[in-house]
Amino acid sequence: MSQRIDAAFIIEREQPQQCDFCGAIAELRPYGPNGEAICFPCGMKNETAAKEQFRKRLGTAKKPKRRKRQPSQKHMDDVSREMELEYERQFPPESGSVSSGGKP
Numbered sequence: 467m468s469q470r471i472d473a474a475f476i477i478e479r480e481q482p483q484q485c486d487f488c489g490a491i492a493e494l495r496p497y498g499p500n501g502e503a504i505c506f507p508c509g510m511k512n513e514t515a516a517k518e519q520f521r522k523r524l525g526t527a528k529k530p531k532r533r534k535r536q537p538s539q540k541h542m543d544d545v546s547r548e549m550e551l552e553y554e555r556q557f558p559p560e561s562g563s564v565s566s567g568g569k570p
C-alpha cells in the first residue's frame with residue numbers, strides 16, 4: 467500500500483492498477499468513499515463521494531500543485547487593474563465631475 471499524501475496525485479500519472487471497485491486495470495484515483503483507489507468511471511459513479519475525497523485531499527495537502535487554471539493573486543490583480551483602466555477609458559474622471567450643478 468503506497469498512498470500518496472501530497473497533492474501531486476492530481477497530475478502525476480501512475481502505473482495502472484486494479485480498481486478497488488470494479489476490478490478493472492486502470493489509472494486509479496484515491497476518490498473512493500473511504501479513500502479507495504478507484505478508476506475514473508467508478509469515481510464518476512459516485513461523484514459526490516469523489517468530490518468529497520478530492521476536497522479532503524486538498525484540505526490536507528500543504529501545497530496543491532495544480533497546473534491547469536490556477537488563478538494566482540497576481541493574475542487577479544492584473545485583471546482588476548485592467549478593468550480599472552478600461553473603466554477610466556470609458557468614463558474619464560473629468561467628464562464625470564462636470565455635471566456637479568445638477569442642471570439639465
Ligand SMILES: [Zn+2]
Binds near residue numbers: 505
Ligand atoms: Zn472501477
